[in-house]
Amino acid sequence: MTVRNCGVMGMESAALMNVLNLVKTYGEVRAVDGVSFSVPRAEVFTLLGPNGAGKTTTLEILEGIRGADSGEIEVFGRKLRRVDRATKERMGVLLQEGNFEPYLKVREVLRLFASFFRSPRSPDEVLRQIALEEKATSLVKTLSGGQKQRLAIGVALINDPELVFLDEPTTGLDPQARRNIWSIVSGLTAAGKTIILTTHYMDEAEALSQTVAIMDHGRVIARGTPRELTSGLGQETIIEFFAGERAAGATDALAGSCRGVRNEGGLVSIETDDLVATLRRLLDWSREAGVPVADMVVRQPNLEDVFLSLTGRRLRE
Numbered sequence: 001m002t003v004r005n006c007g008v009m010g011m012e013s014a015a016l017m018n019v020l021n022l023v024k025t026y027g028e029v030r031a032v033d034g035v036s037f038s039v040p041r042a043e044v045f046t047l048l049g050p051n052g053a054g055k056t057t058t059l060e061i062l063e064g065i066r067g068a069d070s071g072e073i074e075v076f077g078r079k080l081r082r083v084d085r086a087t088k089e090r091m092g093v094l095l096q097e098g099n100f101e102p103y104l105k106v107r108e109v110l111r112l113f114a115s116f117f118r119s120p121r122s123p124d125e126v127l128r129q130i131a132l133e134e135k136a137t138s139l140v141k142t143l144s145g146g147q148k149q150r151l152a153i154g155v156a157l158i159n160d161p162e163l164v165f166l167d168e169p170t171t172g173l174d175p176q177a178r179r180n181i182w183s184i185v186s187g188l189t190a191a192g193k194t195i196i197l198t199t200h201y202m203d204e205a206e207a208l209s210q211t212v213a214i215m216d217h218g219r220v221i222a223r224g225t226p227r228e229l230t231s232g233l234g235q236e237t238i239i240e241f242f243a244g245e246r247a248a249g250a251t252d253a254l255a256g257s258c259r260g261v262r263n264e265g266g267l268v269s270i271e272t273d274d275l276v277a278t279l280r281r282l283l284d285w286s287r288e289a290g291v292p293v294a295d296m297v298v299r300q301p302n303l304e305d306v307f308l309s310l311t312g313r314r315l316r317e
């Protein structure tokens with residue numbers, strides 16, 4: 001697996017944040033089990049992993065909401081045992097469950113949060129950034145899920161933070177609402193902000209991040225650009241098709257002539273270094289067995305395949 005050098009504390013000047021050997025246990029559970037990484041300035045750095053991987057706990061420690069059992073954090077050029085108030089003022093946080101008073105108006109919510117800071121941004125400027133100007137005088141309870149999430153991002157931006165934490169910003173949203181949020185996030189890095197994002201959607205990690213750290217069971221198991229991570233799988237190509245109840249026949253016929261083949265509920269997934277030879281063999285099997293290969297897709301590996309090859313599991317099982 002291609003892994004980018006994680007950087008040593010204080011050694012990587014381009015990094016806005018360095019995290020070294022963070023540990024947090026809850027009783028027997030090592031929720032965060034020796035996590036280290038560097039977050040480059042003005043980039044989206046993503047923690048990608050399945051539910052329970054330890055992403056939220058890591059973020060909560062970096063946001064100063066939770067203390068770690070051990071480990072070091074260096075942010076804005078200062079080493080800290082625990083994130084303090086002065087540091088928090090330079091950060092913006094989107095929490096996983098952001099519930100606002102339903103009978104407040106959208107601009108009122110932003111004004112309220114602005115009042116907590118010494119030099120906040122103007123609520124109207126933030127409304128423009130999150131594309132909610134038309135909803136400025138609407139009640140929170142009338143907003144759609146995507147609009148509520150945009151408002152929550154607006155609240156995270158009201159203090160003009162240099163570093164913004166977005167914990168699973170698009171979970172549960174429809175594709176259009178997700179894309180709206182992706183466009184806000186891309187705009188933030190273009191304006192020089194640094195983003196730390198968590199997600200269990202591999203397409204979100206691929207679309208937004210310059211650097212991805214894949215987490216599982218409290219550990220970072222791989223780190224790099226999305227391209228570095230997927231190219232670590234070599235010259236591999238993935239062929240997928242649906243064979244229903246006949247899928248087991250396909251896996252038997254192809255095993256041995258490719259790098260790997262899986263049957264998940266009738267969906268056959270083949271990894272190969274020799275696309276032409278594998279396709280030929282697959283089509284021979286299809287003809288001889290009389291099984292059509294429905295909905296066949298040939299594609300390059302994605303971050304889900306990286307996770308699968310590292311853990312034998314899918315991100316969302």
Ligand code: ATP
Nearest residue numbers: 026029031049050051052053054055056057058200
């Ligand atoms: P999700 O995507 O579901 O939020 P995650 O990757 O963010 O998952 P965490 O929420 O950090 O993972 O949880 C990591 C582990 O720590 C899980 O096993 C979880 O059950 C456990 N855990 C988290 N918070 C607590 C807590 N307050 N008390 C006890 N165990 C906890």
